[in-house]
Amino acid sequence: MRRRVAQTILVLTVAAAIALGGCSGDKKAAPSTTENKLSGNPVEGGSIKVGISQDLDSLDPHKAVAAGTKEVLFNIYEGLVKPDKSGNLVEAVASSYEISDDARVYTFTLRDGVKFHNGNGVTVEDVKYSIDRCADTSNGDPLVSAYSIIDSVNILDDKTVEIRLKEPNTEFLAYMTTAIIPKDYDALETAPVGTGPFKFVSRSPQENVILEKNEDYWGEKAHLDKVEFKIVADADMLVTNLKGGSIDMAMRLTSGQAAELKSGFHIEEGTMNLVQALYLNNAVKPLDDEKVRKALSYAINPNEIMDIVSDGKGVRIGTSMYPGLKKYYDDEYASYYEQDYDKAKKLLKEAGYPDGFDLEITVSSADQPHVDTAQVIAEELKNIGVNVKIKPIEWESWLEDVYANHHYQSTVVGVDAANLSARAMLERFTTGNSGNFINFSDAEYDKIFKEAISATDEAKQTELYKQLEEILIDKAANVYIQDLANLVAVSDKYDGYVFYPLYVQDMSTIYMIE
Amino acid sequence: MKFVIRKLSGLIITLLIVSILAFLAFEVIPGDPARSILGTEATESKVQALREEMGLNRPLPQRYGRWVKDFVGGDMGISYSYQTPVREMIGDKIPITLTLTAIAFLFILLFSTPISILCVRYENKFIDKLFTILNQITMSVPPFFIGIIFTVLFGLVFRLFTPGGYVSYEESVSGFFKYLILPGIAIALPKAAMTIKLFRNSLLAEMRQDYVRTAQSRGNNPWRVLVRHVLRNGISPVVTFLGMAIADMIANSIVIEQVFGIPGLGRTLISSISKRDYPVVEAIIVLIAAVILVVNVLVDLLYQKLDRRIEV
Numbered sequence: 001m002r003r004r005v006a007q008t009i010l011v012l013t014v015a016a017a018i019a020l021g022g023c024s025g026d027k028k029a030a031p032s033t034t035e036n037k038l039s040g041n042p043v044e045g046g047s048i049k050v051g052i053s054q055d056l057d058s059l060d061p062h063k064a065v066a067a068g069t070k071e072v073l074f075n076i077y078e079g080l081v082k083p084d085k086s087g088n089l090v091e092a093v094a095s096s097y098e099i100s101d102d103a104r105v106y107t108f109t110l111r112d113g114v115k116f117h118n119g120n121g122v123t124v125e126d127v128k129y130s131i132d133r134c135a136d137t138s139n140g141d142p143l144v145s146a147y148s149i150i151d152s153v154n155i156l157d158d159k160t161v162e163i164r165l166k167e168p169n170t171e172f173l174a175y176m177t178t179a180i181i182p183k184d185y186d187a188l189e190t191a192p193v194g195t196g197p198f199k200f201v202s203r204s205p206q207e208n209v210i211l212e213k214n215e216d217y218w219g220e221k222a223h224l225d226k227v228e229f230k231i232v233a234d235a236d237m238l239v240t241n242l243k244g245g246s247i248d249m250a251m252r253l254t255s256g257q258a259a260e261l262k263s264g265f266h267i268e269e270g271t272m273n274l275v276q277a278l279y280l281n282n283a284v285k286p287l288d289d290e291k292v293r294k295a296l297s298y299a300i301n302p303n304e305i306m307d308i309v310s311d312g313k314g315v316r317i318g319t320s321m322y323p324g325l326k327k328y329y330d331d332e333y334a335s336y337y338e339q340d341y342d343k344a345k346k347l348l349k350e351a352g353y354p355d356g357f358d359l360e361i362t363v364s365s366a367d368q369p370h371v372d373t374a375q376v377i378a379e380e381l382k383n384i385g386v387n388v389k390i391k392p393i394e395w396e397s398w399l400e401d402v403y404a405n406h407h408y409q410s411t412v413v414g415v416d417a418a419n420l421s422a423r424a425m426l427e428r429f430t431t432g433n434s435g436n437f438i439n440f441s442d443a444e445y446d447k448i449f450k451e452a453i454s455a456t457d458e459a460k461q462t463e464l465y466k467q468l469e470e471i472l473i474d475k476a477a478n479v480y481i482q483d484l485a486n487l488v489a490v491s492d493k494y495d496g497y498v499f500y501p502l503y504v505q506d507m508s509t510i511y512m513i514e
Numbered sequence: 515m516k517f518v519i520r521k522l523s524g525l526i527i528t529l530l531i532v533s534i535l536a537f538l539a540f541e542v543i544p545g546d547p548a549r550s551i552l553g554t555e556a557t558e559s560k561v562q563a564l565r566e567e568m569g570l571n572r573p574l575p576q577r578y579g580r581w582v583k584d585f586v587g588g589d590m591g592i593s594y595s596y597q598t599p600v601r602e603m604i605g606d607k608i609p610i611t612l613t614l615t616a617i618a619f620l621f622i623l624l625f626s627t628p629i630s631i632l633c634v635r636y637e638n639k640f641i642d643k644l645f646t647i648l649n650q651i652t653m654s655v656p657p658f659f660i661g662i663i664f665t666v667l668f669g670l671v672f673r674l675f676t677p678g679g680y681v682s683y684e685e686s687v688s689g690f691f692k693y694l695i696l697p698g699i700a701i702a703l704p705k706a707a708m709t710i711k712l713f714r715n716s717l718l719a720e721m722r723q724d725y726v727r728t729a730q731s732r733g734n735n736p737w738r739v740l741v742r743h744v745l746r747n748g749i750s751p752v753v754t755f756l757g758m759a760i761a762d763m764i765a766n767s768i769v770i771e772q773v774f775g776i777p778g779l780g781r782t783l784i785s786s787i788s789k790r791d792y793p794v795v796e797a798i799i800v801l802i803a804a805v806i807l808v809v810n811v812l813v814d815l816l817y818q819k820l821d822r823r824i825e826v
C-alpha cells in the first residue's frame with residue numbers, strides 16, 4: 001500500500017516536473033525516489049552488517065563529536081525528546097513537556113516504564129545528572145555549548161524535571177536530544193548503557209561495533225536481532241565487500257560506486273543534510289572584499305558541479321540552510337547568483353582585480369566529493385582569470401589549520417547541523433563565534449541573531465532567521481553549492497530504510513524480507 | 515656471552531633511537547590529538563583542558579622519559595582515542611600481523627627453493643627460461659595490486675572466499691589460516707620472484723666451482739650434488755636477503771591488511787597516525803622495530819651456522 005502511494009507521488013512529481021520544466025531550469029529539491037522492486041514479506045529477527053567508513057571516536061554520547069559516531073549512537077541512546085524522520089522533535093524518555101510562555105522554563109514529565117539497557121528504570125536523578133554533566137563548566141566550556149544558558153535543573157517530583165534558563169529561548173527543545181545516561185555511571189566508553197532500541201554488545205577497535213535488539217524498549221521495537229557496524233576504511237573496498245557479501249548495507253556511496261551495484265542491491269537516495277560550499281575566509285585579501293566574493297559566486301555554477309561530480313544528484317542551495325530543516329529553508333535562495341562571467345569580471349574590475357588573482361582552495365583529501373568539487377571550481381574560475389591552486393590536506397590538519405587557526409584562503413567542505421534548529425546552522429557566523437571559521441563579521445547579522453534567539457513568537461523567529469540567511473547571500477559570505485546526495489546501498493534481503501533530516505542512521509526500521 | 519651482550523646492547527640502542535625519532539616525528543607534523551578528538555566542536559579552552567588532561571602540555575623530554583619508563587615497566591599507556599590500554603588494544607592484533615608475515619615467509623621458501631633448484635638443474639632449458647620471464651613479471655607487480663586482483667578473482671568471480679569476511683582465530687583456527695593464505699601469497703609473490711633470481715644466480719656461480727665438477731666426475735648423481743653440496747654453499751646470500759626482506763614484508767602486511775580487510779596492526783597503525791594517537795603509534799613502531807631487529811640477530815646466527823668462517 002505504501003509503495004502504491006509512493007508510486008502515485010512519483011508519477012505526479014514527474015508530471016509536475018514536466019509541466020514546470022518550461023518555466024524553470026533550476027534544480028528543485030526532488031523527493032527521494034527509489035526504483036524499489038522488492039517483494040516479499042517482512043520477517044522479524046535476523047541480523048545485518050553495515051559498512052561504516054571510520055571507527056567511532058567515543059562511545060560516550062556526550063563526548064562523541066564525529067557525525068559518523070553520532071549516527072551509530074543514535075540507536076543506543078535517547079534524549080528526553082528525539083528527532084523523527086520528518087524533522088519533528090517527538091517525546092522519547094519524556095512523555096510530555098511544557099514550555100513556559102516566556103520560554104525560560106522547560107518542564108518534562110518522564111515516560112512510565114523506560115528502562116536502561118542494564119535493567120534499571122530511568123529516574124529524574126538520571127535526567128538531572130545527564131543534563132548537568134553536559135552543562136558542567138569546570139573544564140572550561142560546557143560539553144554542549146548551548147547549555148551555558150541553563151540556570152538550574154530542578155527535580156520537582158519523581159516524575160517531573162524542570163530546566164530553568166537564564167534567558168528566553170524557544171528553540172531549546174532541540175537541544176534536549178542529549179542522551180540520558182545512568183547517574184554516576186563511569187563505564188560509558190567501554191560498556192555504554194542507554195535507553196534506545198538497540199543495546200551495545202561489543203566493540204573491537206578498527207574492526208566493528210555490535211548491537212543487539214533491546215527487547216524492553218518502551219516504543220516500537222526494532223525488527224532485527226543484531227546489527228554489526230563494520231569498519232571499512234578503504235572506500236574502494238566498500239563495493240567489493242558489498243558484492244562479496246561481507247556487508248549488507250553502506251551509506252554515502254558515490255554515484256560511480258552505486259552504479260557498480262547492479263544486482264542484489266537497491267539504492268536509496270536522500271540527501272546528507274549539510275551545506276557544501278566554497279567557504280571563504282572573509283578576513284584575508286582579496287576575499288575581504290564583498291565584490292570579489294560576489295564575483296566568485298557569479299562565476300561558479302553549482303548545477304555544473306553536480307552534473308560532473310555526482311551525475312546531477314544533490315540539491316542546489318544558496319545559503320547556510322539545507323532543505324531538511326524545512327521551516328527555515330526557502331528554495332528561492334538557491335538561484336540568487338546565476339552563472340554570469342561578464343558580471344563576475346565587471347565586479348572583479350570594480351574591486352581592483354581586472355586580471356584576476358591567485359586563490360588557494362584547501363580541501364580534506366579523504367573527502368572525494370569535496371576534492372572533485374574543488375576541481376570543477378578551479379576550471380570555472382579560470383574563465384574570470386582567477387588562478388586556483390588546490391591544496392589537499394589530511395582531515396586532522398584541516399581541523400587545525402583551517403577550522404581552528406583560520407590559516408587558509410578558501411576551502412570546500414560540508415557543514416551540518418548538530419540538531420534540528422536554525423541556530424545550529426546560523427550561530428557560527430556571528431562575530432567571534434568559535435565555529436566562525438570564515439571570519440564573517442556583520443553588525444546587522446549579530447543584531448538580528450540576538451533578536452532571533454530570544455524571540456518568543458515562533459513565526460517572528462522564523463522570519464528573523466530567514467533574514468540572517470538573506471544577509472549571508474547578500475554579502476556573499478560563501479559560495480554556496482549543494483546539499484550532497486546520500487546514496488545508500490541496501491541488500492535486497494532487507495527493506496525499511498528511512499532517511500532523517502539529520503546525520504543519523506535509524507536501524508530500528510530496517511527489516512528482513514523473505 | 516660476549517656476543518649476546520654486544521647484540522643486546524645494539525638492539526636497545528637502536529630501539530631507543532627509533533622511539534625518539536617516532537616521538538619527534540609527531541612534534542614536527544601538524545595536527546593535535548586533542549583537537550582531533552574534539553573535532554569541529556573544539557574551542558580553545560576545551561582543547562587546552564584536554565591537552566592538560568592528556569599531559570600534552572609537559573615538555574617533550576619529560577613526556578619521552580615518562581613514556582620510556584612506563585614502557586620498560588610493561589605499561590604502554592592509554593590510547594587517546596579509545597581510552598583503553600594500548601597493550602589490550604594491540605595485544606590481539608600483533609599475532610595476526612605476525613602470522614600473516616610468517617605465512618608469507620613460508621610461501622617464499624615454498625615457491626623459491628624448488629623453482630631455483632629446478633632452474634639451475636635445467637639451466638637455459640625451456641623451464642628455466644619460462645620461470646625467468648614469469649619472475650621478471652611478478653617482481654614488478656606490487657603486493658597490493660596482486661591483492662586487489664586476488665580479491666576480485668577469487669572473491670567475486672570464483673567466490674572462493676568472502677572479501678572482507680575475515681575470520682578471527684578465536685572463532686575458528688582453520689578458518690583464520692584459510693583466510694590468510696591469499697593475502698600471504700600476495701605478499702610472497704614479488705619477494706619469491708626476487709629470491710628465485712638471487713638464489714638461481716648464486717647456485718649457478720657455485721655450480722661453476724671446481725669441487726662440483728670433481729664431485730660430478732666421480733659419478734655422483736647431479737641432483738645429489740646440487741642438493742647436498744651446492745645448495746648449502748649457495749644459500750648464504752639468500753639468507754641475507756630474506757633477513758632484510760622481513761622488514762619489507764611486515765610493511766607489506768600492513769598494506770595488504772587494508773586490501774583484504776584483516777584487522778591486524780596495519781589498520782590500527784594507520785588510523786592512529788591520522789588521529790595523532792601517539793601512545794598507540796609509538797608502541798606499534800617500537801614493537802615492529804624489535805621484531806625486525808631480533809630477526810636480524812637470528813639471521814646473523816644462522817649465517818654463522820652455514821659458514822663457520824664468518825665472525826659475527
